[in-house]
Amino acid sequence: MFCPSWSEDSLTVVLEQDGVLAVSARARAAGVREGMRRGGALLMAPDAQLRERAPPLEAEALHAVAMALLRYTPLVAQAEEDTLLIDVGASLRLFGGARALCRLARASMRALGFTAVLGCAPTARGAWLLARGGGGRSLTIDGMTRRLRRLPAGLLPPARPFLGWLDGIGCFTLAELRRLPRPGLQRRCGRALLDMLDAAHGEAPEMFDWITAPPGFKAKLELFDRVEHADALLFGAQRLLQQMTGWLCARQFAVERVSLLLEHERGRVARAPTQIEIVLAEATWRDEHLLRLLKERLGKIELAAPVIGLSLEALRVRPMTPPSDSLFPEPGGSKEDRERLFELLVARLGADNVLQAAPQADYRPDLANAWVPVHEKVRPAEQRARMPPRSLPRPVWLLPKPVALLMRDHRPFYTSPLRMVSNAERIEAGWWSEAQTRDYFIAEGADHAHYWVFRERLGAEDAPRWYLHGLFG
Structure with missing residues (x-):
């Protein structure tokens, strides 16, 4: 489950139909609580920033999070109440276990500007309940059952219309709900409640519509304020790079050329977007190198006008090459393998430190060879013709x-x-x-x-x- 992140010093209140839906930590310290009316919130915190809930923006944010999570697994699905389910059963060993994978997921959410409440369990519905209950991690059915039995029955959406009746008969937790007679519970609350209970405890199959990565990648981000310094755009660019990394992993692509557009104010003084294009010598599907390159480029740009939005597009991609455990290509490797090795060595050591032999037409041993950068073209046929016997x-x-x-x-x-x-x-x-x-x-x-x-x-x-x-x- 994911929600927008608040800065420590923000005094922000989110409203829905003139009622308080969510508050920041500073607003809560001032006395603002969920469920208050607008007037009550302003009475407790007159300087609070009031923001109306925007479902379209929430849907865009949820899609951005789903794209970023595709870097950990291709199986991502959207569930009830703006939550996401990901199947990481085949990814645990790759990322070092459940604990390490949870840390990586939290880091991705922070890079996107969100906080995450994570639930990890053998079943998708069990993980959903743990996340809705405040978070938790259980890797076995028995451990998950012990955690679920203490959660309130009201976490299940099909049970909420009947909470008055359940409270009246003393049924407050999921464990007490499971002890009720199933035929009577089905007649009173419907089959959906039993299906969700069974799926959460691994007693019924679960089916989901997994999110499919689009054939191409292009993502936009609207900034909350006008930005006048290019280096301040790095955080927004990082959010877009997180999405592109997930898309590349899901499609098994590596990117060779990307474009970042800086969109300026519209209207009578409208300006064309400023384009930053990066062409890579070696295709990559990781965001660390791209982020460093964008940081260097943004640090050298002087903005002609304030920026109000960003747009990132993958202009040229190619199939991802599986990583090799060795530095040097395997015997009998292709020319592309050797070229990638040379590009890697040049990137690490510098062009002046990776040289190739260029024999010269001279009998003197001291001058019969010259060393030139590895990227320069040397024609072997003419070398052999000029070599002395x-x-x-x-x-x-x-x-x-x-x-x-x-x-x-x-x-x-x-x-x-x-x-x-x-x-x-x-x-x-x-x-x-x-x-x-x-x-x-x-x-x-x-x-x-x-x-x-x-x-x-x-x-x-x-x-x-x-x-x-x-x-x-």
Whole structure:
């Protein structure tokens, strides 16, 4: 069961046909009570804000709540007295149990601007009665029966026309109502009362018309006041995002492009709505990332006119991709899997930290490769055509700068004397910019590790100089 939330300092009274229907905590402290007339409420709280009940707005709010709850289960139904029933039997393990699921539902209601009275029971009607009785949670039939037996009989809508008769015979609770003779109770109160009692206690089947998510999503929200600062619109945008998240989960969609319209005042000075469009590199069905993006966009917008309403629309969606437990795609995955991995890495590490190799047409090892951002296009066919022919293997790990080696007993030394195990690969290039004349060898150390070293070709009178340039795996 759901009702509008009050702020702690509000002094608000809701009226229906000139009678008080609901009051805020501050109005109750001032002495205003449900059932009072308008004049009595104003006498107790002259500064109270009086608001007439608006059934169309209540229906819109109930629909918004139903859309948000679709993120927890696709089975949501509307019941009597503006309540919602959700079947979470298949969702308990996914969300960590009934207690955790109730916390998530309450958090969703707070994000929508509502408070929630929750009832959780093995039967839908039992949960409805627990919610109407102030809330409670029972996961077994026996535990639910013990809780229900203490509730007043007047909670059942079919029993309310007969409360005078029930009070006269001393029947005040559901337990006492169940002990009455069923034939006489049916003749006096009708079959609907017995059907509801049986359904609540799991003794009769329950049938509901589940709410179906529409094929597309577009939701509107009218603001209670004119908003002149864009960053103050974030709470309203969050309410719309909650609904869109539920719709995406129900339809098994992920959104790639959304549009938020800021509607301005109408009339003689009417202005076209201000549009905020967000295009995502990776489709999502969660609202946390979208909320952060909207917060950044709203913080940079200067409103040309006050905003009186918001409208959110999912412009482009695609089927939801099931989440993977691993960061990297499975072997044999598609190109889309790899693209999603790259987008995720770029989003986490930054575009400058996720690079790809782009081989260059140069014989010099230092300049034979360049690293470019992963999103830049590199044509592999032309790379292979420009690559110089190789006669000897090249190391996977090339040092950023060659390291000069010591000489011991006329042999290069790197943690141990190095022994050449390959023929020389001569490289002479770069006469136009940075000339290199080197002889490269594969060397082996005492620990049998292999290194890529080169000897600079100098004049006959100069001693040779050796450098370490790469490491083999």
